[in-house]
Amino acid sequence: MAIAIITLIILILLNGFFAASELAFVNLNDNKVKRMADNGDKKAQKLYDLISRPSLFLSTIQIGITLAGFLSSAFAADFFADPMAQALYDLGVPMSLSALNSISVVVITVVLSYFTLVFGELVPKQLAMQKAEAIANIAVGPVSLLAKVSAPIVKFLSFSIKIIFKLFGADPNAENEEATEEDIRMLVDLGRERGTIHPVERVMIENIFEFNDTTASNILTHRTDMIGLSADSDLNTVLETVNKYQYTRFPVYENNIDNIIGVLHVKDLFMYMKKDNGSTFILKEAMRAPHFVQDSQTIDKLFAKMRQENTHLAIVLDEFGGTQGMITIEDVIEEIVGEITSESMEPNIYDEEITKLSPKQYRVIGTYRLRDLEHTLNVSFPTDEFDTVRGFLINELGHVPAKDDHAVVEFKHLTFEIEGMDENRIETVLITVNEQMDDNSKETSGQTT
Known part of the structure; x- marks a missing residue:
């Protein structure tokens, strides 16, 4: 009896070994294994050879699982049904020996299924x-060995699979679907929740996905905020x-900012500062020479250019x-x-772009981008329709606010609330986050006080 129990335990554990092997092979990072194999890792080479042929290892493992389940x-x-039926009969259970034998088989099957499910499937x-x-x-060694031993059976199973696939118009050798952007975003979110991806890393990955959707007009410095030099400026003015x-x-512009004729690099000034005290500077x-791009060009192409x-x-x-x-x-x-x-600018210059005054209140500059405000x-x-807070507010108001309008x-x-104005430009804005409004409420309204 003890030998029979030990044999049964071995068969259940064997089932668990194959079940764990199957899921482990499927969950492996193919690219990582390939890199290790290319670097000369012998075990990785053997492993990659196996997982690169999914029909081979799946058929081999299924043979192992089927044999272990069938034998157990x-x-x-065979070993437990008859003794159990005989014991029940001797205890005086009012049923025939054949009926008790059938009941014993059912009971043993249920108990075996439980242990096989727990220790042979779920836990592994x-x-x-x-x-x-x-x-x-x-697992790679034993599974590879079993694949060689059962090669004729595996080939027959693979042939059968191909025939069935063709009947359904499918390709058994087709590659898995490529990961989509949405798949990667889900993995990034999962990594953030588990703490394996830092929030900063998540933001960078999200930004990469938006890289080819963003145009030059979304991130440029507007002409009204450009600091340019007139072409007839002398050296002192430039300095x-x-x-x-x-x-x-x-x-560098001639007559007006619409006529850009060049770009001055500061390091090019050094040679003129030592030459004739700048009297010959032109x-x-x-x-x-300036470089021009269209406002509709995406920044991925712009970056490459x-x-x-x-x-x-x-x-x-x-x-x-x-x-x-x-x-x-x-x-x-x-x-x-x-x-x-x-490095050449004080930190507070950058901090002024958006400042969190309290959990419900922010101060932003007029040129702060709406896309960044969306994320915040x-x-x-x-x-x-609009790139900046300034453009959005002017559209909502329907006019350029006066300096003292608030x-x-x-x-x-x-x-x-518009706090600061510089001539006709909105410089600073105070944003207050109120309680969420009803979906049926009016979404926008502009008023001056």
């Missing part, structure tokens, strides 16, 4: 999901502008050929990694 059922019925598969690589490394704004590149000779042309600043043109603004390669990179603080406040804005705009559950 037959063995249990749970372990395989958590320790796929470790279990796969252990004053450079010292005041601390930029490394300045667009800005047109010091500047470099700027790298190819080795330029750090491009002038953005609208559909009529006028200057809409300018864009730097830093602006493009910031779309992935977030705001980059310049989790609110949808008409970003297809205009207020209500949008969904947000209150925008």
Whole structure:
């Protein structure tokens, strides 16, 4: 009896081994195994050879599971059914021996199914999901050996599978569907929830997905905020502008900002500062050729073009050929990694872009982008129509507010109060987050106080 029980336990554990192996192989990272194999890892080479032929290892493992299950059922019925029926009969159960034998088979099958389900399926598969690589490394040897021993049976099974697939018009050798953007986003969210992906990393990955959907017009510095140099500026004027704004590149225009004729790089000024005290300085000779891009160009293509042309600043043109603004390669990179603080500027200059005053109140500058505000406040804005908070508010009001108006705009559950104006431009805005409004409530309204 003891030998029979030990044999049954071995068969159940064998079933669990094959069940765990199957799930471990399926859950392996194929690319990681391939890299390890390419680097000379012998076990990884053996493992990749196996998992690269899914029909082989699946058929082999299924043979093992089927044999273990069949043998355990037959063995249990043969060794335990008759003794159990005889024991019940001797105890005086009022039934025939043949009937008790049938009942014993059913009881033994139920008990065996429980132990097989728990120890031969569920527990091994749970372990395989958590320790796929470790279990796969252990299983690759025995499964490979079984594949060689059962090669004729595996080939016959593979042939049968191909025939059935063809009957249904499917390709048994077809590759798995490629991971979609949505699949990757779900994995990123899962990683964030489990703590394996840092929130900053999640934001960067999300930004990469939006990279080819964002256009130059979404991230440019608007023409009204550009700091340019007139082509007839002397050296002293140029140096004053450079010292005041601390930029490394300045667009050079002739007559007006719509006629950009070049870009001045600050390092090109050094040779003129030592030469005749700057008396022979001519800005047109010091500047470099400008690079122009259309406002509709996506920033992934723009980034590739700027790298190819080795330029750090491009002038953005609208559909009529006028200057809409300018864009730097830093602006493009910031779309992935977030705001980059310049060493030459005080930190508070950047902090003023958006400041959290309290859990329900923010202060933003007028040129703050609506797309960034969407992420901060989790609110949808008409970003297809407007790029900045300034443009959005002017549209809601229907006019450019006067300096002392302190205009207020209500949008969904947000209150925008215009705090600062510079001539006709909105400089700073106070945003208050109110209680969520009813879906049927009026979403937007503008008023001045």
